[in-house]
Amino acid sequence: MFRLIHRDKKTGARAGRLYTRHGIVDTPAFMPVATKAGVKTLSSEEVLETKAQAIIANALLLYLKPGVEAVEEAGGLHGFMHWPRVIFTDSGGFQVLRKGLFQGVSKRGITFRSPFDESRHLFTPALCAEVQARLGSDVAMALDDCPPYGTGQEAAGKAVARTARWAEEFKASDRGELFAIVQGGVYRDLREESARGLVEIGFDGYGIGGLSIGEPKAVMFRVLEETVPLLPEGKPRYLMGVGSPRELLRAIALGIDIFDSAFPTRNARHNAAYTWSGRLNLSKGRYSRDRQPIERGCRCGACRNYSRAYINHLLKVQEGLGMRLVTIHNLTFFQELMEGAREAILRDGFREFELAVLEGGHGVEPQDGHPQKEEGGPQGEEPDE
C-alpha cells in the first residue's frame, strides 16, 4: 500500500510512503542491489547501517542458485540473508536476456539455460510469481519482455503486448505487493499502450523498464517525461536501474518515487566515492597523504574510522577492505541524498535542493576515464551484481 504524502509545489517531485509486510519505505527511495542475496562486499548489518530501507534481489538468479527451497526453508530471503527490512525482487527476465542465457521467448514465457548446470528452464509468469512469493519477497515485479535498445517499433510492440499478457497472468497469482513493468522502448505510443494496459489490469506500483540500457540520456528523460503522466497518481513509480545522483534528482523532479541501481556499489569497486562535493577517485596519488575522511561529518563507518590516505593504500594494494569502505560510504551518501530530497519536497523546496546538489559537484557526470556505468541495477546491470 502506498500513501502519497506531499507533492512539491514547483516540480513533479513527490514524497510518499510504501507500506509492506516488512515495514515502511519512505519515498523518494533508493534501493541497493543484492542480486544474489548479498550487496556486493557488504554484510546485511553494514547495509542496515547505511539506513537503506529496502534492497532488491533477483528472483531468477536465486531460483537457479541456491534454489527456492533452500531460501524458503531458511525463512525466505529475510532469514537467509539476515535482512529485517523490505525486500523487492526483480523477476529477472532482463538478466537472462543480457547474460546470453536466453533461448527463446514465447507466449508462455522465457526459456533459458542455467549457467551453472546447462539445464533448460521455462520461466512463466505464474512460476515467476510463485518463486518470488516463496522467496518471501515483499514487493514482486512482474515478468516483462525487455528488448534491447535499438529494437524496432514492430518488435517493441510485440514485447509490449507480451508484457501485458504476462502481467495479467502474474496478477492472477496475487500474493503481496505486485508491481508491473512498463515497456515500449523509445516509442511514445508503445509506452502509452504499455502503461494503459498495465494500469487497466491494476497493480500496486509501476516499474519503468527498458531504460538506462544504452540509450542516450536525453532519450531516457524524454521517455520518462512521456511515461510518468500515464501512471496513476496514487501508486508508486519505480525507475529501474538508475543511476547517478544527478539522474536520480532529475527523475525525482519528474515524479519518480523509487530507484535501484548498482551505480554506487559498482563505482565504489572502481575507486569512485560520491560526496556532496562530487565524485572522488580515491585511487589517485593526491589522496595518498590525505588524512581527512572521505567526507567530513559523514555518519558512515568508513568516514568515522578511516582516512582517504588509508583507503587509497588499501585500493592500491588491492585489499578488499578498500572497496568495502567506499561502498559503505557511497550507499550512505545515496541514502542521505534521498533523505535530503524528501525533506526538500516536504517544504516545497525540491528545485533549490536539486540545484544546490548540482552546484556542489554533481552538475556534470565526470569523465575522468573511470567506468561509471549508469546502466546499473536490475534493468541495466551485469548479472554479476
Add this chain to the structure above:
Amino acid sequence: MFRLIHRDKKTGARAGRLYTRHGIVDTPAFMPVATKAGVKTLSSEEVLETKAQAIIANALLLYLKPGVEAVEEAGGLHGFMHWPRVIFTDSGGFQVLRKGLFQGVSKRGITFRSPFDESRHLFTPALCAEVQARLGSDVAMALDDCPPYGTGQEAAGKAVARTARWAEEFKASDRGELFAIVQGGVYRDLREESARGLVEIGFDGYGIGGLSIGEPKAVMFRVLEETVPLLPEGKPRYLMGVGSPRELLRAIALGIDIFDSAFPTRNARHNAAYTWSGRLNLSKGRYSRDRQPIERGCRCGACRNYSRAYINHLLKVQEGLGMRLVTIHNLTFFQELMEGAREAILRDGFREFELAVLEGGHGVEPQDGHPQKEEGGPQGEEPDE
C-alpha cells in the same frame, strides 16, 4: 616487558603477559597477519571483535608502499589503520627472499628491488629499526638472514653469523621492545650458536625463525625442542609463521608464548572453517541446506547472524562476504583456542586441554584436497598476506 605468570606443571607450557606501549598481550597469544596494514578481508573493528590483542604488519612492504612518511604522519600504523591495540612489525627480510625481489645479501644488509617501481633498496639493520620505529611498532623484529629450507650447514652458519651481527646493530638503535630472531636451519649446533649469540646481546624477546618453510613437521618440532631450552625463561618466545590448531598446542607445550600466521585467514579464503569439532569445508554441498551457524554458541559475528547455508551460497557465487564471515569465525576460534590454553595452563591442565582439543577434531591435519598452507605468517607466507 614480559612477566612469566605460571608454568604448567606437566608440560613446558607457560602463561605470561607482555606489556607494551599499546597495552597488554596475554600469552599464549596468536596474532593475525596484517602484512600490508590490513588483515585480509577484515576491518580493524572486526579484528578487534575477534579479541585479538595484537597483530603483525610487515615493515619492509610498508616501507615500499605507502612509504614510511605516509604512515608516520597518520600517527603511525595505529592511526593509519585505526587499530588501538598492540602492533608487532616483522622486519620483512624474509618476504624479500621469497618474493624473488632479492638481489643480494652482504655484511651491510639485504639489497632488493621494489616490485612497484623497480627501484633498488638496501635494507640495513639500522634502517630496518628506524622504519619500524617510525611506523610506530610496539614490538620490532630484528633484520635476520633466513636461508631457505635445504640450505647446507656452511651457508646456514654464515647466515647465523650475519643475523647475529645485524642483531647487534639493530639493538644499538634501541627504541621500544626489540625481538631478535634465532636462525640456524635444521642444525642443532647452529641453532645453539644463534640463540647464544642473540641472548648474549640481550633482547626483550626471541623469535624462532626459519621454521615452517617447507621442512617436515617432525623436523620443525625437533628443532623447537632443541631451541626453546636455549632461550631465557623470563623472555617471550615467538614462533614465527605457525600454524594449525594442533601445531599451536604442541608448540605451546614446548614453551612457545607467541605465534603469528596467515593460517586461519588464508584457509578461510579457501572455504575452511575451524571449530572445536575440527575443520569444515563450507563450500561443500552438504552445507547448502544447513541452517546452523558455523559453530553453535560461538560469539563471533558470523555465527550470531548467518547460517552455514547462507555462507555456502556466498562462497559458491563468489560474494566476498562469504570469505569474510569465515575469516571472522576462524580468527575468533584461534583467539578462543589461546584463551582456553591459557586457562588450562593456569590450572595446570594444559595436557588435558590439548588432548581434548585433539580428540574434538584436531587430532590429524585433514587431507581433503584443499590447501592448508601451514607456512603462513611472516616467516612462511606468500608476500601477499
